[in-house]
Amino acid sequence: MAAVLGCSDSRVPVELLFDTGLGDLFVARNAGNVALAGMVGTLEYAVAVLHVPLIVVLGHERCGAVAAALRPQNLNLLPPSLAQLVGQIHLDLLAAGIEGDLDRACRHNAISAAQHLAGTSVLLNKRLLSGQLRIEAARYDLDDSCLDWLGSVAPRSGVGTAR
Numbered sequence: 603m604a605a606v607l608g609c610s611d612s613r614v615p616v617e618l619l620f621d622t623g624l625g626d627l628f629v630a631r632n633a634g635n636v637a638l639a640g641m642v643g644t645l646e647y648a649v650a651v652l653h654v655p656l657i658v659v660l661g662h663e664r665c666g667a668v669a670a671a672l673r674p675q676n677l678n679l680l681p682p683s684l685a686q687l688v689g690q691i692h693l694d695l696l697a698a699g700i701e702g703d704l705d706r707a708c709r710h711n712a713i714s715a716a717q718h719l720a721g722t723s724v725l726l727n728k729r730l731l732s733g734q735l736r737i738e739a740a741r742y743d744l745d746d747s748c749l750d751w752l753g754s755v756a757p758r759s760g761v762g763t764a765r
Contacts, residue, residue, distance in 0.1 A: 603627065603725035604656040605648040607715065614662045614742050621751070628654055633684065634667030634691050634711060635659055637718040646725050649735055657719065657726075657735065661712030664741040668707050671695055709752060712739040716755045751761045 605628040606616050616629050628648040637645075645754070648654040661668075670676065671691035680688060681728055694714050698705050718740040720727050729735035737755040742748075 603654075604658055605630065605636050605645055605652075605654045606658045606660055606662040607631075607637060607641060607645060607719075608667055609633065609662055609667070611662060611665065612662065613744055616660065619660075619742065619747070621723050628652060633687055634665060634671070635661050635715055636667070636687055636690055637715040637722070638687065638690065638710075642719060642723050642726075645719060646723055649729055650725055656737060657716075657737045659712050659716040659719070659737070659739045660742060661708050661715075661740070663705060663708055663744050665704075665708050665711070667691060668711050669697075669704055670719075672702060672704060672707055681736050709750075712741055715739070716752075720755045721758050727758050730755065 603626055608614055608616050608629060608631045609634050610631045617627060620627060631646045632641060645657055667688055668691055670688045672695065674692050677685045677689055691711055695707050695710065698710055700710055716737050719737055720730055726735060730737065739752040741750045741752060
C-alpha cells in the first residue's frame with residue numbers, strides 16, 4: 603500500500619506505527635532517512651514494479667545522523683561511508699541556514715529527502731505529474747508516538763517532463 607523511507611533507528615517501528623502487517627509496506631531504511639542514489643533506486647523499484655502509490659519519508663525527533671550533521675567538526679571521527687551520508691545532511695542544513703536547532707533540522711531533513719526524490723528521479727517525478735504517486739514527509743515523535751505530517755511534494759518542472 604505504501605513505501606516508507608525511514609531512519610534505521612530501532613526506536614521508529616514503522617510497521618507498528620502504521621498498524622500494518624507483514625507485506626503491507628515496502629520499507630527502506632538508512633541512517634538519517636537520506637535519499638541517496640541507492641535509496642532512490644530502491645524506491646523506484648517499489649513504484650515501478652510493485653505499483654506503490656505513496657512514498658512516506660519518515661524522519662524522527664532526536665535523529666542521531668541529523669545531530670551529527672549539526673556538528674561537522676566531528677565528521678572526520680566517523681567511518682567514511684557514514685561521514686559521507688552525514689556530510690550530505692550537513693550540506694543540506696547549511697544551505698537551508700539551519701544551525702543548532704535539532705528539531706527544526708530533523709523536520710527539514712525529512713522534507714528535503716522527500717523533495718530530493720522528486721528532484722532526482724525521472725520515474726518518480728513522472729508518476730507525481732500523472733497523479734499516480736504521492737510523496738509525503740512526516741516526523742515521528744519518540745516521546746508521544748505521534749506523527750507530524752509535514753507536507754506533500756509537488757512534481758518538479760524539468761525533471762522527466764521532456765518528451
